[in-house]
Amino acid sequence: MHAIRWVGFDGDDTLWKSEDYYRAAESSFEAVLGHYIDLSDQRTSAHLLAVERRNLRVFGYGAKGMTLSMIEAAIELTQARISARDIQRILEIGRATLDHPVELIDGVRQAVEAIAATHEIVLVTKGDLFHQEAKIQQSGLSDLFHRIEIVSEKDTQTYARVIGELGVEPAQFAMVGNSMRSDIAPVVGLGGWGVHVPYHITWAHEAEHDLAEDHPRMLQVATASALPEALARIELAAA
Numbered sequence: 001m002h003a004i005r006w007v008g009f010d011g012d013d014t015l016w017k018s019e020d021y022y023r024a025a026e027s028s029f030e031a032v033l034g035h036y037i038d039l040s041d042q043r044t045s046a047h048l049l050a051v052e053r054r055n056l057r058v059f060g061y062g063a064k065g066m067t068l069s070m071i072e073a074a075i076e077l078t079q080a081r082i083s084a085r086d087i088q089r090i091l092e093i094g095r096a097t098l099d100h101p102v103e104l105i106d107g108v109r110q111a112v113e114a115i116a117a118t119h120e121i122v123l124v125t126k127g128d129l130f131h132q133e134a135k136i137q138q139s140g141l142s143d144l145f146h147r148i149e150i151v152s153e154k155d156t157q158t159y160a161r162v163i164g165e166l167g168v169e170p171a172q173f174a175m176v177g178n179s180m181r182s183d184i185a186p187v188v189g190l191g192g193w194g195v196h197v198p199y200h201i202t203w204a205h206e207a208e209h210d211l212a213e214d215h216p217r218m219l220q221v222a223t224a225s226a227l228p229e230a231l232a233r234i235e236l237a238a239a
Contacts, residue, residue, distance in 0.1 A: 010177030011125030062128035067094025
């Protein structure tokens, strides 16, 4: 029997590209606001991030929450001078983000297939339910997973519930993801294992964590193709 019985995978920016589209949406948002304010003086990105953070507990993660936060930030930054036509443009930016194509990251399908051949695997992804369901379906990967969890937050409490429902101890669970904050730190904190696969863009909110990068229960790999080998190394350590 394997020392690691279940392997979890994050979705956005681990299996498929996502943050690129959110950054493009932010650039389009700033282009709209550029008609009203001096972008360099107003620190638009920082203001939008602050609005998104305070709205997370109300709107949750994902493109819909981002769109509502962009509208709120636009009203605040322009002192309510923004026109209905430009608010409509912001809504269109949000809709386009929801409709973005699902593009798998290089080597992901082969890596997931290889790990699924030897372990039970679960997809643990957070965000808007409808959007995540659509991305999972379009990814073509859903048939590989033995279980799929779409959650509103990825913290210690959530992972404790998921791992408990899988019927294993945290030490028998490894999580693969691009976010140290949401994918790795909570699992390692519970006594599980993590494989960090950095993405070339990270949302500032997800970049904040207190887990040491040389933690003994975590490995970091550069590409998806290195995941099976990383899991094999964790198996040896866990045994």
